[in-house]
Amino acid sequence: MSPENGTFTPAHFGDLMAELPAGVAVITVKGDDEQPKGLVVTSLTAYTAEPPSILVSVAHSSRCYSALLAAEHFGVHVLQVGQDAMASTFASKADDKFAGLEWAWDGDVPRIAGSLAYLRCRTSKAFEHLDHTVMIGIIEEVERLEQVEPMLYLRRAFAWRVSG
Known part of the structure; x- marks a missing residue:
């Protein structure tokens, strides 16, 4: 199959990418209405080590x-692992995704308690490409829990586990 001859469709692409394990993260931001906003992403990756930065596609x-x-x-x-309900909520169209969660403001960033890691990022660059914007954030603060396993998204399902 090749995209050029039209036989490789967006559905084929989605099926192929569903076989690629991805980490799961919730991105949070203060909305224009001063309320916390958030979404779940699997398109998050390390970008640079100096300075430490991440890349996310929205x-x-x-x-x-x-x-x-x-x-x-x-x-x-x-x-x-175990936060699949939170992942599903932030992947949904729920009006208040923060209802029932333990969270607090970290300056101008909504910070959710209990994740494997929290990274406070300063927006460095954002550029549009097709129907997404790639955002690059410089990491200003990191807090990480020890002895917990990361959630993986694979085959269109949350809560996969890494086994040794």
Whole structure:
């Protein structure tokens, strides 16, 4: 199959990418209405080591897209095994994704308690490509829990485990 001859469709691409394990994170930001906003992502990766930075891809259709684009800072919460309900909530179209969660403001960033890692990031660059914007964040603060396993997204399901 090749994309050029039309036989490799977006559905084929989605099926192929579903076979690639990905980490799961919740991105949080203060909205224009001063309320916390967030979305779940699997398109998060390390970008540079000096200075430490991450790269995340955000769909233009995300309800917190404009808030993320305008924000000076955002939070990255790397999820751990057992947080699949949180991942599902932040992947949903729920009006208040923070309801029932333990969270607090870290300056201008909503910070959710209990994730494997929390990274406070300063937006460095953002550039559009097709229906997504790639955002690069310089990591300003990191807090990590020890002895917990990361959540993986594989075959369109959360809560996969890494086994040794």
